[in-house]
Amino acid sequence: MTTAPFVSLTWTDPLTGQRGHLVVDRLVRGVCSGGLRMRPGCTLDEVTGLARGMTMKEALHYDPESRYVPLGGAKGGIDCDPRDPEAYGVLVRYLRAVRPYVEHFWATGEDLGLTQDLVDRAAREAGLVSTIQAVYPLLDDEKTARERLADAFRIEVDGIGLDELVGGCGVAESVLTALDRAGTPYAGTRVAVQGLGTMGGATARFLSRAGLTIVAVADIKGTVTNPAGLDIEALLAARDAHGTVDRSVLRPDDHETPGDAWLAADVDVLVPAAVSYAIDTANQRHITARLIAEAANMPVLPEAEELLAARGVTVLPDVMVNSGTNAWWWWTLFGDIGPAAEEALTHVRRSMRTLVELTLARAETDGTTPRAAAHTVAADRLALIEQRFGRHR
Structure with missing residues (x-):
């Protein structure tokens, strides 16, 4: 690798x-x-x-x-x-x-x-x-496959395209699986999300609808907080193309705070869903969450992850957590699923839950981090793919 x-x-x-x-x-x-x-x-x-x-x-x-x-x-x-x-x-x-x-x-x-x-x-x-x-x-039938994918991209659910929803669905299911393994109830679990774009927005929706409380959301203008919970649907409806929220929709008890306030929010779950390298060795000390789900690619620096692990903070790695979007494209194109929202989201949930369960169980058995376990699972499966198809051909 x-x-x-x-x-x-x-x-x-x-x-x-x-x-x-x-x-x-x-x-x-x-x-x-x-x-x-x-x-x-x-x-x-x-x-x-x-x-x-x-x-x-x-x-x-x-x-x-x-x-x-x-x-x-x-x-x-x-x-x-x-x-x-x-x-x-x-x-x-x-x-x-x-x-x-x-x-x-x-x-x-x-x-x-x-x-x-x-x-x-x-x-x-x-x-x-x-x-x-x-x-x-x-592809076995290129014309049919392309039509199937195009049909899937035309689907919207409550104002958000299915192509945006599948990734956030996968992130949310990763969080819910980890909470289930820890015996943590959804009600009362507080979440902060950095980024309300494609991935972060859909993740916030699915976690909110599962019963978790989203208390902080960050975008390029800053962090919006509400200890009692934000109105996620209102914020999603007020986003621009870059995921920036129109502040005119904020309620009287919503508060605007500095851009990095999401990091130190009093929460149980932290979802960095924006830029890479967001969490480093300096700012990781401000994190109070016990679970971090990497919706973005490479948001936690390796050195920071070591320090977080020493403090008992679990990091669910990006290679697992945000893999649902990519897989959905190919499941749809190759015909494992059809162009229907319910079928797609059910398949994503089932696949991500199976993968997260396997990875967390492997981490527990091996005494390693979820990232190390995910890399081991990937290496095992990559070896099977190479046996079947070879490499670089």
Whole structure:
């Protein structure tokens, strides 16, 4: 899992000088999968770590009885503020530059800073048929499969697209599974969520509807708190495209606090669902939560996680917790599930609960952290995939 990546490259935009990166950690059946993010400060090292994580996310969902066979892991990243007026042009030029990779072996989609609609629009302008066209040769019936996925993307549930909901459903189910194993009732369990975008927003909805109390939500403007619980549905309805909440919808007993207040909130569960590297060795000491669910990619630095573990804080790792979105794409495209909200969410819940149960049991048996256990499970399944399909072909 620590070998050199199959492909690693950096591109420089000729008009703005902004830099973009693409890392392919490995291929399975000649194809890899991983989203494209855009954020200021995005580095090649960051993208390399994310690509390696995608290899593990894919492997964790391997089921030899499924039509979907996990792909290799990859990631793209652009060092640019998505709110910059030049950002869309940079995105289009990046996709033009990496077009041969997308056409032949890199299936990609939205990630931090980008929506799927925006990525799809830019991809068309860059001359691509689809951002996942590299997978099409693996399908038994491409036309039917593409129609099935398109139908799934058109589904909305209470104002939020199914493609947004599945990821948050997976995060929420991970939290609920951990609480069930610990014998912790949902009622009275307090939660803070950093980020109310695609992943954080859906996670907040599912946890709130499960009976947990969301007492703090952070976005780029700061943290909104209410010890009695926030009205999550009202906040979700008042978000802009970047997950920023219109403060005019806040109730009199909702409070605006500094941006980092979510970290030290008096809660049982912490859900970092925004940027990478949010929790470091300095600020981890302010965390009072006993459970952290990594909805974002790489939000907890390894050194910080060691300190948290020493304090008895459990970190549910990103490679497991936020893997539901990626798996849902492929379950739908390959035909393991149909384009229906109830079927999709039921499948995500069942799959994530099974995976989290397995990982936490492995951690308990081995006397390791959930992250180490998840890596072990992924390595075991990756070995089975390689036995069946080989590597880098």
